[in-house]
Amino acid sequence: MPIAGYALFPTLASGFLEQQLEALGYENPHISIGYPGWESTTIHQLSFQKILLGERMTLSLEDTRIHYHLPKLLEGTVHQIHIPNATLEIHPSTPADLPLSQRDQSEVTGPAPDQKVLTAGELTQSLPFIPFEQLLLDHLSISRTAATDPLQETTIGGSIETKNGLLWGDFTFQGTNLSPYQLVFSGRKIGDMDLVLRSLLQTETPVVSLTSTLTPTEDRLRLRGTLDADFGKLFLFLRQVFPLGTLETAFQEIAGNVTATWQGSLPKNASLASIMDEDGTTIGGSFQLNLDLPNISLFGKSLTGLSTVSRGDFTANRGAITWSLAEHTHLSAQVDMTDFPVPEHLGFLLQHEHARVTIDLPHPVKGVLSLADKDSHLTVDGTIHVRLDTTDPPLNVEVSLKHFSGWPPERITGEGNFSISGSIPRFPHPDVQVRNAKWNLAGKASLTNQAIHLLLAPSSFVEASGVKFQETTIPFARIEGKNVIRLSYQMDTKAWQVDPARLTIHAPQIDWKGQSFSNRLIRVDFDQIQGEPEVSVAQGKLYLLGFSTQVGDFTPPVTNWQFNFIAKPSTVTIDFLGQTPNNTVSTRGRVQHQFSTNQGGIRLRLSPLTISPSALTLREIISPWPFPFDITSGKVSATARFSWVRKPGNSGQEIAIKNLGMTIVLDHLAGHWEKVIVNDLSTTITIVGVEEWLMPQPSSLTIKTVSSGITATNINLRYQLRHNPTSPIPFAEIWDLSASLLGGTVSIKHLPWDDSQERHSFTVELQHLALGEILQLEQQKGLQGTGLLDGSLPVTWSRSGVEIHTGEVAARPPGGVVRFEASEETAQSFSETNSNLSLVLQALSNFHYDVLKVGLEYQQDGTLNLSMRLEGKNPDLKKGQPIHFNLTIEENIPALLKSLQVVQRIEEQIEQMLK
Numbered sequence: 001m002p003i004a005g006y007a008l009f010p011t012l013a014s015g016f017l018e019q020q021l022e023a024l025g026y027e028n029p030h031i032s033i034g035y036p037g038w039e040s041t042t043i044h045q046l047s048f049q050k051i052l053l054g055e056r057m058t059l060s061l062e063d064t065r066i067h068y069h070l071p072k073l074l075e076g077t078v079h080q081i082h083i084p085n086a087t088l089e090i091h092p093s094t095p096a097d098l099p100l101s102q103r104d105q106s107e108v109t110g111p112a113p114d115q116k117v118l119t120a121g122e123l124t125q126s127l128p129f130i131p132f133e134q135l136l137l138d139h140l141s142i143s144r145t146a147a148t149d150p151l152q153e154t155t156i157g158g159s160i161e162t163k164n165g166l167l168w169g170d171f172t173f174q175g176t177n178l179s180p181y182q183l184v185f186s187g188r189k190i191g192d193m194d195l196v197l198r199s200l201l202q203t204e205t206p207v208v209s210l211t212s213t214l215t216p217t218e219d220r221l222r223l224r225g226t227l228d229a230d231f232g233k234l235f236l237f238l239r240q241v242f243p244l245g246t247l248e249t250a251f252q253e254i255a256g257n258v259t260a261t262w263q264g265s266l267p268k269n270a271s272l273a274s275i276m277d278e279d280g281t282t283i284g285g286s287f288q289l290n291l292d293l294p295n296i297s298l299f300g301k302s303l304t305g306l307s308t309v310s311r312g313d314f315t316a317n318r319g320a321i322t323w324s325l326a327e328h329t330h331l332s333a334q335v336d337m338t339d340f341p342v343p344e345h346l347g348f349l350l351q352h353e354h355a356r357v358t359i360d361l362p363h364p365v366k367g368v369l370s371l372a373d374k375d376s377h378l379t380v381d382g383t384i385h386v387r388l389d390t391t392d393p394p395l396n397v398e399v400s401l402k403h404f405s406g407w408p409p410e411r412i413t414g415e416g417n418f419s420i421s422g423s424i425p426r427f428p429h430p431d432v433q434v435r436n437a438k439w440n441l442a443g444k445a446s447l448t449n450q451a452i453h454l455l456l457a458p459s460s461f462v463e464a465s466g467v468k469f470q471e472t473t474i475p476f477a478r479i480e481g482k483n484v485i486r487l488s489y490q491m492d493t494k495a496w497q498v499d500p501a502r503l504t505i506h507a508p509q510i511d512w513k514g515q516s517f518s519n520r521l522i523r524v525d526f527d528q529i530q531g532e533p534e535v536s537v538a539q540g541k542l543y544l545l546g547f548s549t550q551v552g553d554f555t556p557p558v559t560n561w562q563f564n565f566i567a568k569p570s571t572v573t574i575d576f577l578g579q580t581p582n583n584t585v586s587t588r589g590r591v592q593h594q595f596s597t598n599q600g601g602i603r604l605r606l607s608p609l610t611i612s613p614s615a616l617t618l619r620e621i622i623s624p625w626p627f628p629f630d631i632t633s634g635k636v637s638a639t640a641r642f643s644w645v646r647k648p649g650n651s652g653q654e655i656a657i658k659n660l661g662m663t664i665v666l667d668h669l670a671g672h673w674e675k676v677i678v679n680d681l682s683t684t685i686t687i688v689g690v691e692e693w694l695m696p697q698p699s700s701l702t703i704k705t706v707s708s709g710i711t712a713t714n715i716n717l718r719y720q721l722r723h724n725p726t727s728p729i730p731f732a733e734i735w736d737l738s739a740s741l742l743g744g745t746v747s748i749k750h751l752p753w754d755d756s757q758e759r760h761s762f763t764v765e766l767q768h769l770a771l772g773e774i775l776q777l778e779q780q781k782g783l784q785g786t787g788l789l790d791g792s793l794p795v796t797w798s799r800s801g802v803e804i805h806t807g808e809v810a811a812r813p814p815g816g817v818v819r820f821e822a823s824e825e826t827a828q829s830f831s832e833t834n835s836n837l838s839l840v841l842q843a844l845s846n847f848h849y850d851v852l853k854v855g856l857e858y859q860q861d862g863t864l865n866l867s868m869r870l871e872g873k874n875p876d877l878k879k880g881q882p883i884h885f886n887l888t889i890e891e892n893i894p895a896l897l898k899s900l901q902v903v904q905r906i907e908e909q910i911e912q913m914l915k
Contacts, residue, residue: 010035021048040067051093055146058089082136090144119269123191124216126165135160137171152176158183172200178240181207189214191221199233207233216268223264223283231256231291256291264316276371277318284315305334321369325382331359335388355395360385377411380404384416395422399445415446418454427464435466443484450492456485477507482523497530520546538567557585570596576604584616585609589640599658601643608637611669634669634681638662662687680704687721694722698735710777712739712746729755743770744788764793766809771816771852780820787816787849793856801860811852815872820844843874843883864891 014031021029032045047060067080140156158171168186180200187193191214197207212225235254262285270278288311310329315322335355365382381403388397398419406412423438439462444455463478486499505522526540544561557580564575574591589604610616612633642660662685669681683701687693703715717737724731734751745767753760768788775785791809795802822841849872857865870885877883 061086080134084138086140088142221266227260260287282317286313324366329361393424413448433468437464452489454487473511495532598646603641606638629673631671635667638664676708692723712741715739726756742773744768760797766791782821785818788812804858807856809854815850818847
């Protein structure tokens with residue numbers, strides 16, 4: 001019987017094991033067992049199939065040798081299993097491989113079968129019973145027919161040993177185009193494991209080394225572990241095992257390593273699937289990372305060449321993950337900023353392909369990630385120094401982050417300092433030229449509720465030289481803040497705002513259309529400046545101090561200007577005030593433009609300007625004074641307004657004047673024109689117009705006195721001015737001009753004046769001029785007269801001079817008296833020369849005339865010819881017989897006036913007016 005059992009053992013044992021494999025779900029099992037010996041037996045053939053994870057796996061072992069000791073064998077343990085050769089083939093499964101009940105079904109409905117939940121405590125249990133002390137695997141060939149990666153064909157060899165509860169394994173594996181690797185592991189429990197992955201070609205350091213232990217206490221587990229990985233070797237392993245595609249080039253030069261240690265406390269009954277959700281779970285540790293990725297490309301192409309050195313600590317529990325980074329932690333990378341959306345006009349400055357970013361920690365940084373279900377929150381405290389550098393053009397951005405918290409992104413808050421500096425040799429905009437520009441902006445920044453707040457320090461500045469745009473040139477300009485400037489930007493609504501701020505602009509010279517303007521300082525005070533994507537508002541004041549320019553050969557006075565502005569999408573309004581430094585000259589007004597209608601206007605007012613030698617003269621306002629006249633006293637004021645509309649033109653938008661209005665008030669002015677003194681001149685000039693202007697109504701002008709050797713008083717006239725398209729001097733009409741002169745009245749009824757015409761003719765009417773005052777002009781001692789004269793003078797003015805032809809003056813009845821008392825020397829000279837002259841002197845010593853008529857001819861050279869007819873008598877001569885005189889007199893009027901000016905000391909009077 002024992003012999004029969006021994007003889008049937010291979011058949012019975014093989015059949016029994018095949019049944020057991022089928023019961024376990026294995027298909028097509030086939031086992032061929034040899035006759036057992038005292039210490040060993042051989043399984044000549046073992047094969048079976050299994051559907052696993054959608055693939056059909058076929059395992060085949062040949063000539064497996066089992067060594068045993070009978071006492072241990074009776075306990076269920078063999079000494080050694082030696083597998084010299086094994087194959088594992090893996091094929092994709094087909095619908096025919098599925099059970100009949102699952103065929104032609106796209107999905108299986110119904111509840112999922114119960115699955116056992118693995119707890120942390122079960123990791124401390126001993127390893128499952130293994131029925132051998134040693135497993136030797138000489139050669140296992142794995143073939144994956146559907147795979148294309150390097151593990152399509154893989155060979156594995158090694159051993160597993162168990163002794164005194166310790167499981168130890170040492171395997172090598174190699175695949176198609178895969179370098180040989182060694183995997184060594186050991187452990188006593190599921191949660192206690194040491195693992196080392198090593199390349200057999202690079203044996204200095206392992207690829208990965210992992211150690212983990214779990215030590216039970218009364219109700220908890222103590223966890224400890226270490227990890228050491230070489231990134232370069234790990235990448236070489238992964239690139240052979242997995243198809244990395246485009247990542248292969250990015251990681252091929254990776255270098256560095258990571259080491260980590262951890263320890264913790266776990267509840268025994270905690271599920272491994274939710275271990276971090278359990279109360280009492282605490283894990284903490286430390287790490288050190290050195291990583292260099294010269295070819296890495298993250299976030300598209302925006303981040304390349306990553307390198308970092310860091311070390312720190314961490315703790316984790318159900319509520320939060322707390323971590324800290326040690327000082328001198330460093331990270332650097334190259335950023336392609338062309339991938340970032342920036343304002344178009346700043347693209348030349350910010351969109352660089354090769355910007356270098358570095359992150360340094362001058363001091364330790366701590367962080368906490370709260371893991372609350374409904375309120376996850378991240379907080380970082382400490383100084384994180386971020387620096388961005390570019391070379392062409394040079395740009396340096398430094399940010400020191402001191403606090404950061406929040407999650408998700410819309411709830412992030414943070415604060416820190418920033419500094420932005422750089423320069424550009426030129427501005428790339430085609431309409432703006434800049435020879436050189438540089439800037440340095442520094443301050444503080446914070447982020448709260450999606451709002452970015454910036455505090456710009458007063459030391460910040462922007463400066464540029466050689467600025468040219470359109471017809472404007474600015475040789476040098478510098479903009480800087482005089483106090484802290486606060487800016488805010490709301491990321492969700494894209495609304496922005498600048499708190500009240502003050503800027504100063506140093507631009508000593510501005511050239512516009514060939515005209516040069518100088519200033520001492522430009523200052524801008526922003527009261528309000530804010531905006532949204534479609535709406536923006538700016539309000540504030542602009543001060544232009546020490547403004548001056550050169551107009552031709554003279555220099556207007558230095559002035560200070562203040563502009564109060566409000567700029568909205570629909571309207572811009574500017575109120576301005578301009579004054580001389582001593583406030584003697586002041587003008588103010590308002591400019592407004594409506595963008596919706598493209599229409600605008602300006603109103604301005606010259607405050608009453610008091611002129612006097614002690615207060616202000618025109619020579620002080622405009623120096624040097626180039627004109628032949630001067631105003632020495634009186635008041636001048638003016639108001640003006642005009643409106644415009646912007647219309648499309650040949651060169652874009654052009655401005656057309658719609659309406660013009662101006663009023664100038666001259667009040668009691670005094671001054672002189674060359675050697676003509678004018679006192680107390682008053683008038684009001686009102687002008688309106690569009691393309692052509694005019695005075696809508698005649699205006700009155702009064703002058704108290706005009707003196708140039710001969711004095712005219714009480715001058716009155718009415719006048720009206722109109723635009724003259726053929727001359728810069730306006731067309732004028734004068735009515736009812738009258739003046740008191742030589743005891744009588746001089747008047748002109750109507751005088752039209754067109755400077756574009758060569759000649760002007762008008763008539764001067766003379767009424768009751770006093771003969772005595774006329775005779776005084778001759779400055780002849782002893783010459784006197786009485787009587788009134790009337791007449792008219794036809795005057796013709798041309799550019800060559802003034803002419804009078806056929807002028808007539810006659811005495812008003814009943815005539816008058818002429819007396820000439822010659823000196824003895826004169827009388828003696830006349831009697832010796834001509835007896836008739838002596839008779840004339842006698843007649844004129846007391847000549848009573850009843851007829852006096854004068855004919856006047858005045859030449860352009862200033863020569864006045866008088867033909868005089870005088871009829872009357874001398875009651876003291878020849879018993880009063882009638883006497884007729886016909887006299888011809890020639891006088892040079894310019895010489896006469898000069899003589900009279902000397903007598904009246906006109907120059908001294910002018911000098912006195914200027915004192």
